[in-house]
Amino acid sequence: MESADRKKGRLVVRLASAIVAIMLLLLTAAAVTQIGNAKQASESAIRSYGMKLAESYAAGMNAPAYEQFLQQPKENEQYWTLRAELDRYRSQIGALYVYFVVIDEQNNPVILIDGQPKGSELASPIGEVTDIPPAAIANLQQGKIAASPMISNPEYGDYISTYSPVRNEAGEVIGVIGIDTAAADVKEIADSVIGDSVPVFIAIAILTLIAILAILFLLSRALRPLKVIVTAAEDMASGRLAEAEKLLQGSNFRSRNEIGAAYRAMADMSGKLNVIFRDIVSQANRTSRQLVETSGQFADQSAGLLDMNRTIDEAMGQMKDGARAQQVSTVETSRSMEDITSGVERVSRSSLLVADASRSALEKASAGLATIAGIRGQMARIEDVSRGTNDSVHMLESHSDAIVNALISIRDIAEQTKLLALNASIEAARAGEHGRGFAVVAAEVRKLADSSGTAVADIASLLTSIQEESTTIAERMTAGNDEIREGVRLSQDAEETMRALVDRFQFVAEESQELSAASEEMSASTEEAASAAHTIADIAAMAAHRSEEVAILAASQLEAVQGMTRSSQAMSEMAQHLQHALLKIKV
Template sequence: MKTSKLHSIKSKLIVISLLLLTVPLISLGMISYNKSKESLDELGAANLENSVKMVIEMIDVLNKEVKKGNLPLEIAQEQVKVTILGEMNDDGSRTVHNKIGEYGYMFVLDDTGNQIAHPQLEGKNSWDSTDPNGVKSTQELIKKANEGGGLTYFEWPLPNNENKIEPKVTYSEKDPNWGWTINAGTYMMDFNKPAQKIFDTILMIIGCTLIIGILIIWVFANNLSKPIQVVTKQMEYLAEGDLSKEIVRIKKRDETGKLAAAMNYMQENLAGIITNVSSATEHITNQSEELMQSASEVKEGSIQIASTMQELASGTETQATSVSDLSSAIQTFSKDIEEANISGKYIQDSSKEVITITKEGSQLMNSSKDQMIKIDQIVQDAVQKVQDLDIHSQQISKLVGVIRDIADQTNLLALNAAIEAARAGEHGRGFAIVADEVRKLAEQVSESIQDISTIVTTIQDESSVVVQSLQSGYTEVKNGTSQIEATEEKFQDIEKAIMEMANNIKSVSEKLTSVSIKSQEMNTSIEDIAAISEESAAGIEETSASSQQTSASMEEVADSSNNLAELAENLNELVRQFKLPK
């Protein structure tokens, strides 16, 4: 069982201690910061008021000199402007020499909002100037001054960055001599800078205090929770049934030490109890198994005896019934044997006729074999003679080729002789006639040779066909001879089998005669067996009833033993869930 870290005692102690440490520190720091800020704001406001009053005092002194005629009014007023701001530049602005804070300065207004003295706006009217929050700043300043002086809060751009607007505070008071509204203003951030340093210091102190406090709290919480964690882990082992773990050793004398001691005592006692229970259940299981096995064996023996008795009873009854049927069957069987004996003699006579026919078939097969051998020899001679004819035809073809060549040469010589006779003129006319006759004779020879060549070619083709046919016939004759030889062997096998069958039939006929005699003797014995079987059936039924009663009793004992074994096994399963020390 795993506990979330956020729900542990250690985590809770750390969280509570941190809250107790952090909340007061933060509260004290915020109070100190706010008090410092308020004090700085009051100090800054007092500084603004003092600056304004000093200017009013200076105006009063200069105004007295003006009244005495020692100083012109314009020079006196310019002297005040130079004192609070500085000399005027060529562009009409004044460089502030006497700043109030980083960005603060003094300026002068009249009752209509004209800037009598200002770093950038001198000579301009700012009666309608409004800050982003809708505050009419100039009008508020004049109003406060007419009411006897006071502070006005509004937002105003920084002198060197008009895009950045910051909160500003200004003290205003009216000069009774010249009617000026003297203003001293600065930005709130100028007041709050020292407060920010104080705030940073407070944060640093809080951070250091928290770090030290967390370390102390961590050590304390760890020291307090570690023994509890050890005890919790040991309790988880015990909850899972693991009693084999060593006892927890915690030397503390507080509640955690007492808790560990109590848990160790519980673990030792529980281990002893489980060991005793395990031994007892094992003994019970063994005894119940032996009892159940014995009861089962007795039950099975009784069931087997009862079953055997029932089978014997049924068998004897059936036997008694069947014996009578068997007696009738034996009589019928004897008659069938006599008929079979007669049929066997008839088959024996028939088999002799079959043997005679088989011998005649075998002799015919021998004659066919001799005829096939003669045919084979004749076909071989015919093939050889046709092959010789083919050879002679080829020789004739060669002679025809020679004669054709001679005829061609004769024809060529006759042609040459005719040409020579023509050259000889009248003297060669007779020779030309002879040459022409020779040429005609050569042409006739050539044509005859062509016919002879065609005839010889035809003879060769026909002889090739005859050779192929004779070879095929020769192959078939060989196959026929082989088949006749195989058939002859089969006839010989058939003859042997039929002779063996005839001998067997003769033997069967003799045995059937013997069986007929024995069956009559068996019929007499079967009648005696029927009487004995009826007496055995009655005794077997009584034994079967006793065996059934014994089987029922043993079944009850076996069921009780089985239930006891199941209970012991269930208890054993529970005990096995515990892991005991070795």
């Protein structure tokens, strides 16, 4: 909220400063122009008045006397007479200087008579070159009146010179009469005009201040929706969609400009986003909870199956050791039968050992058969649970696809917002200087739309990761199902092998009992005993071989169950990550 206030404040200050600066520049330019026009008008009035005076005086001058003086230009009686006339005229009109000039062959203006009092140190001598502008000289040679701009001379001060040609009776130009007027008159007139313009300047300044205040009020009112738009966009970027919708729906701006359109578009986008994400988050939460529960059950059952398989593995190890011991015993019995001459007593002891070992092996084989039957049932139940988990994973993938479709819609809405911002920029450009603020606003809205697009891209990336993890889980579950089916098949094979092994052990037990009963008659039937001993040895070897096969199958089944346990743990972790990601979105 504070960030939005600062941004709005800076924008209003920038716009207001620019407008104030422009208006002050215009006001200053108008004042400077008015002052310059006053000075130019004063100079023009003095210049026009001076040319009229020069032309009027030239028309009434004694041209023959000046024409006669030009024949011998020196300080004679005629010179002083003409100089006194020019001095009287200078005093009458209040001019600085009145003088008679001729233009020589090099177009240089040469003063012949300077209308100053006799004895004046300011009087120019005969033949002094003065400073008539070349353009004025050209006009004078054509018989036209002329004037110079304001001249600043260190010796004579600031003045304006006006000139008129002096003609003889034949109409020929014989010289030029020049009148220099002091610039103080020009400044006095300009100051008077400027003084009369002061009330106008004050009125313009007051109107300018009122216009500035009105512009500031209109700008502040027009930019008011920006604070709500920026705050709502920040809430949406942070995942607080409900707060953004509440803020936008709670405000009521009726602006018909681009800012109002951006506000209404943002409010509409917020409402649609909130509805879409509410459904997505609800479905994803239900799916993730089901996945967590299923993965937990699967993990518990996998742990139980793992313990059971470890027990089977230990039993198979003991069974293998017993079978090997039985094999050794039967071999020893066979050797004893071959060495029947050692005595019936040794044969009897060996037969008793064989009977005990057979009973022990039979008991362990029976226990192993029951354990394998339990394993096969447990494997079937695990297969059902794994199938259900696999279905849940596929359901999660379908929900992820739905989320991706929703994000595509969100991205389209962000693009539409950017188009609105672009339209606002175009309208601001058409508005010229007054639309510069709207261009800034459109740029800010476009940045916010870019931020929304970036947030959508981040969510899409997260969903892509979830889909990839879901695919990995599905693949692992498929592999786990294959391993489970293989475990079921191996359990069935182990059960069949154990049944055959029990039958063999039963047979061995019976034979051992018969051998024990017939040990007293062994001396009479040594061939029978030897044959039975060979049979027992073969059975023991087969039992040892079968025990090793069962042990290998049990080890393979143990590895498969361990893989299932790891898969269930990974699936549980992924489900928890999904729940944490969904908690960041508040709708």
